[in-house]
Amino acid sequence: MSKYSVIGTRVHRVDGPEKITGSAKYTFDIVLPNMLYGKILRSPHPHAKILNIDTSQAEKLIGVKAVVTGKDTLGRKQGIWRRFTELCDEEILCREKVRYIGEPVAAVAAVDEDTAEEALDLIEVEYEPLPAVFDPLEAIKEDAPQIHEGVELNINVTRHIEWGDVDEAFKKCDHIREDQFKCSSQAHVCMETHDAVASFDYSGKLTVWTSTQSSYYIQRLLADMLDLRESDIRVIKPPTGGGFGSKFELDSAQFCASVLSMKLCQPVKIVLTREEEFTATKRRTPMYYYLRLGAKKDGTLLAKEARVITEGGAYTAMGATALYLTGFFSSFPYKYPNYRYDGYRVYTNTAPTSAMRGFGAPQSTFVGESQLDMMAEDLGIDPIELRRKNGMTPDYEVPGQAFIQSCGLHQCLDKIDEHIKQRGKLPPNHGIGVAAYGFMSGGIFNWFDTPYAFSAALVRINIDGKVDLFTGACDIGQGSDTTLSMICAEELGVHLEDVRIHSGDTGICPVDLGAWGSRETLMNGNAVQRAAADAKRQLLEFAGAKLGANIVYDMDIKDQWIHLVDRPERGVSYFDIVKEAIRGRDGEIIIGRGHYTPHRKGMISPAYSFGIQAVEVAVDTETGRYKLVNVTTAHESGTVINPVGIEGQLEGAIMMAGGYGFCEDQPMDEGKILNPSIADYKLIRSLDMPETKILEIDTYEPEGPFGAKEAGEGLTNPTAGAIGNAIYKAVGVRINGLPITPEKVLKALKEKQKKIK
Amino acid sequence: MKKELRLTVNGQPYEVYIKPKTLLVETLRDHIGMTGTKRGCSSSSCGACTVILNGMAVKSCSILALQANGGEILSIEGLASGAELHPLQKAFLDHGAYQCGFCTPGMLMSTKALLDENSKPTTEQIKEGIDGNICRCTGYNSIIRAVTAVVKGEYKEEK
Numbered sequence: 001m002s003k004y005s006v007i008g009t010r011v012h013r014v015d016g017p018e019k020i021t022g023s024a025k026y027t028f029d030i031v032l033p034n035m036l037y038g039k040i041l042r043s044p045h046p047h048a049k050i051l052n053i054d055t056s057q058a059e060k061l062i063g064v065k066a067v068v069t070g071k072d073t074l075g076r077k078q079g080i081w082r083r084f085t086e087l088c089d090e091e092i093l094c095r096e097k098v099r100y101i102g103e104p105v106a107a108v109a110a111v112d113e114d115t116a117e118e119a120l121d122l123i124e125v126e127y128e129p130l131p132a133v134f135d136p137l138e139a140i141k142e143d144a145p146q147i148h149e150g151v152e153l154n155i156n157v158t159r160h161i162e163w164g165d166v167d168e169a170f171k172k173c174d175h176i177r178e179d180q181f182k183c184s185s186q187a188h189v190c191m192e193t194h195d196a197v198a199s200f201d202y203s204g205k206l207t208v209w210t211s212t213q214s215s216y217y218i219q220r221l222l223a224d225m226l227d228l229r230e231s232d233i234r235v236i237k238p239p240t241g242g243g244f245g246s247k248f249e250l251d252s253a254q255f256c257a258s259v260l261s262m263k264l265c266q267p268v269k270i271v272l273t274r275e276e277e278f279t280a281t282k283r284r285t286p287m288y289y290y291l292r293l294g295a296k297k298d299g300t301l302l303a304k305e306a307r308v309i310t311e312g313g314a315y316t317a318m319g320a321t322a323l324y325l326t327g328f329f330s331s332f333p334y335k336y337p338n339y340r341y342d343g344y345r346v347y348t349n350t351a352p353t354s355a356m357r358g359f360g361a362p363q364s365t366f367v368g369e370s371q372l373d374m375m376a377e378d379l380g381i382d383p384i385e386l387r388r389k390n391g392m393t394p395d396y397e398v399p400g401q402a403f404i405q406s407c408g409l410h411q412c413l414d415k416i417d418e419h420i421k422q423r424g425k426l427p428p429n430h431g432i433g434v435a436a437y438g439f440m441s442g443g444i445f446n447w448f449d450t451p452y453a454f455s456a457a458l459v460r461i462n463i464d465g466k467v468d469l470f471t472g473a474c475d476i477g478q479g480s481d482t483t484l485s486m487i488c489a490e491e492l493g494v495h496l497e498d499v500r501i502h503s504g505d506t507g508i509c510p511v512d513l514g515a516w517g518s519r520e521t522l523m524n525g526n527a528v529q530r531a532a533a534d535a536k537r538q539l540l541e542f543a544g545a546k547l548g549a550n551i552v553y554d555m556d557i558k559d560q561w562i563h564l565v566d567r568p569e570r571g572v573s574y575f576d577i578v579k580e581a582i583r584g585r586d587g588e589i590i591i592g593r594g595h596y597t598p599h600r601k602g603m604i605s606p607a608y609s610f611g612i613q614a615v616e617v618a619v620d621t622e623t624g625r626y627k628l629v630n631v632t633t634a635h636e637s638g639t640v641i642n643p644v645g646i647e648g649q650l651e652g653a654i655m656m657a658g659g660y661g662f663c664e665d666q667p668m669d670e671g672k673i674l675n676p677s678i679a680d681y682k683l684i685r686s687l688d689m690p691e692t693k694i695l696e697i698d699t700y701e702p703e704g705p706f707g708a709k710e711a712g713e714g715l716t717n718p719t720a721g722a723i724g725n726a727i728y729k730a731v732g733v734r735i736n737g738l739p740i741t742p743e744k745v746l747k748a749l750k751e752k753q754k755k756i757k
Numbered sequence: 758m759k760k761e762l763r764l765t766v767n768g769q770p771y772e773v774y775i776k777p778k779t780l781l782v783e784t785l786r787d788h789i790g791m792t793g794t795k796r797g798c799s800s801s802s803c804g805a806c807t808v809i810l811n812g813m814a815v816k817s818c819s820i821l822a823l824q825a826n827g828g829e830i831l832s833i834e835g836l837a838s839g840a841e842l843h844p845l846q847k848a849f850l851d852h853g854a855y856q857c858g859f860c861t862p863g864m865l866m867s868t869k870a871l872l873d874e875n876s877k878p879t880t881e882q883i884k885e886g887i888d889g890n891i892c893r894c895t896g897y898n899s900i901i902r903a904v905t906a907v908v909k910g911e912y913k914e915e916k
Binding site for chain 2: 274
């Protein structure tokens with residue numbers, strides 16, 4: 001029997017009833033009295049000077065209440081790497097120069113969306129087009145157009161990671177491979193587009209309801225940009241229709257709605273259209289990858305070198321972090337004694353690239369796992385055996401970078417090996433490819449305000465025993481509200497129904513950096529557990545006195561029963577003690593506080609999850625088309641807090657990561673995205689979705705709440721690589737560029753046939 | 758100029774005055790005030806706006822409201838009978854067949870229409886039934902499991 005009564009049980013999500021009845025109110029659904037509707041005018045040029053903006057005709061249109069341009073702002077620049085002013089490079093409403101197609105230049109507030117739309121056509125913007133550059137390999141050349149003043153060769157950020165003696169190690173290798181790859185972009189395609197309702201009132205306070213992954217970031221960035229006190233801005237995150245990395249930076253809907261509302265002292269709502277969502281919000285970072293890998297004959301990997309140039313797009317955004325993480329995760333999940341990474345993020349006149357689920361690791365895993373299979377073949381070693389020989393193990397230190405405590409990679413390898421053997425002999429043109437991965441449980445690094453990341457939570461026990469849990473964590477659909485409520489209920493010894501969570505509202509919730517980098521379960525989970533423990537201690541002190549127990553630590557609460565641990569039958573009802581304790585304190589309710597920040601845990605993350613995925617494909621050699629037949633994942637994420645949630649994360653990751661390998665792409669012509677609609681942007685739909693199987697491996701992470709760690713984002717890493725390896729197993733062609741389209745497979749098949757002839 | 762539109766939504770008759778170009782989804786959300794029906798693309802590609810019009814699942818962003826004049830609409834707000842959830846809703850809860858929930862109203866209406874037409878669909882038919890509905894969170898399989906459970910009779914309608 002489980003020692004837990006809430007954790008690990010199959011529960012309904014706490015936001016379930018409202019979501020399945022249509023009663024959940026998203027930002028998209030909010031209507032306030034006297035509210036106006038905003039629209040944003042965007043640049044049609046990839047690179048141009050703004051000579052003049054004439055808004056006079058638009059202002060005359062009946063129903064238009066305000067038109068704003070960059071001149072109506074303070075002209076400040078912002079960025080999520082807030083501690084580095086040179087990387088705060090985005091004005092949002094630009095004043096002098098546009099740098100990508102879709103960049104905002106003006107915004108309108110009107111009585112309805114139609115009128116606002118009509119007004120956009122009446123705004124005259126005089127541009128002087130400038131030479132533009134779209135490919136980072138071109139942008140890095142001496143004669144390329146300069147996108148930002150003073151930024152030489154358009155190099156935005158560089159990153160270097162190194163340990164061991166790489167050059168010496170390569171000399172000792174029996175076999176060295178050098179390979180090049182290209183990783184494509186990807187759109188997040190949240191079902192709810194970016195949107196915001198901003199309401200500035202005569203008291204000088206701004207309230208913003210918005211679909212976001214971090215109310216905290218939005219509050220502070222708005223304060224910087226609008227010159228308001230942080231505490232005079234309240235950011236509220238209603239239920240949010242997906243994020244996937246696209247919603248933790250300040251966006252044009254939030255900023256323009258706020259600027260318009262401050263001008264008018266009226267609420268303004270802006271909802272981006274699906275086309276704006278595709279063309280003018282951030283996207284996954286495309287990368288050019290060069291990899292050199294050296295091994296001994298027996299398969300020992302001695303050295304790895306990675307050089308990466310990423311397409312930054314027009315602004316830094318969170319792309320600098322993707323550059324860092326792709327470099328770190330290029331070493332995962334193996335014990336390279338010698339490793340070197342050099343990454344360059346290059347500005348281009350394209351929509352900025354930034355965070356997306358996996359955050360640089362889907363790219364590094366695709367290229368790394370592709371090359372590892374090639375190495376295995378060169379050496380004549382089974383791919384799983386090669387991974388086993390070099391895979392990370394518990395209590396491993398990535399030299400000078402990170403400490404890995406729990407690690408179930410080897411159990412995962414064994415399970416997947418078994419699975420592949422069970423599949424037996426496959427039909428012709430079928431193949432199973434594997435890719436192993438690891439991922440972090442929240443970043444330790446914090447480039448926003450403090451050096452360290454942090455999470456806090458507050459627990460309030462009311463006189464009827466109902467527990468209010470306050471946290472800055474943001475549930476964007478991944479289920480953190482449910483997971484955190486479960487952690488709270490478990491620690492406090494009450495039922496899940498006894499907990500009511502309040503999250504993502506800066507007006508009432510303690511601070512948290514938000515939902516990104518797989519932070520919430522471990523970091524916020526720890527804060528919640530500590531807050532619940534603090535509240536529990538207060539109850540136990542009271543109960544201890546009442547029961548005449550000697551010391552507090554002999555007691556616990558489980559299933560709403562406060563009892564002596566050694567004699568569970570000797571106890572008292574949780575509800576009775578709560579009532580008496582609060583009465584005894586003259587009505588003062590019980591409040592518990594908790595905080596977590598990962599000191600002395602290396603530079604990257606306090607914990608890592610691991611796994612390996614096997615993808616089976618069936619290739620039609622006539623057309624190059626292929627089908628994803630089965631995706632089986634052996635996965636470990638520490639203690640499973642919310643099993644239904646993990647299943648959902650895993651299957652959902654396959655849809656998104658499979659799409660990255662299989663079909664999703666954003667082709668461009670001169671900086672213009674050519675497929676900005678759901679009809680033209682190919683996603684995995686229900687009919688393409690493969691059969692999925694989960695092989696859960698038990699591990700326990702000492703740093704996590706009840707032993708839990710990351711469980712949703714790492715799963716986005718392996719699929720593209722496993723698809724590439726599966727195609728190779730099936731039909732013997734290797735595709736080094738994403739996505740792996742039928743055209744590429746067919747072309748490679750034809751070339752292969754030519755060679756045979 | 759504005760035109761009169763009469764329709765029945767979830768059993769309740771409504772009379773509204775709308776511009777002829779108004780879409781059905783806008784009428785439901787903005788004029789009638791039922792915001793359960795979502796809009797994810799406005800180009801009939803994502804299915805978030807699916808409602809049942811005269812017994813058929815339709816994408817309410819691709820229909821002018823006036824085309825539905827005199828029609829009977831079932832939207833997500835009418836799926837449960839008061840406090841009693843529809844079997845599909847119960848199954849979605851149990852199987853975690855939703856995450857962010859934005860596609861869920863459309864997904865539920867599509868699967869309801871599917872089961873109204875064919876009470877015993879195969880797995881492949883369920884997949885076909887929701888092929889017009891994008892879900893970016895779940896990967897569909899939990900939705901298929903939920904619908905399958907309803908098909909198997911695991912969730913009875915209590916009447």
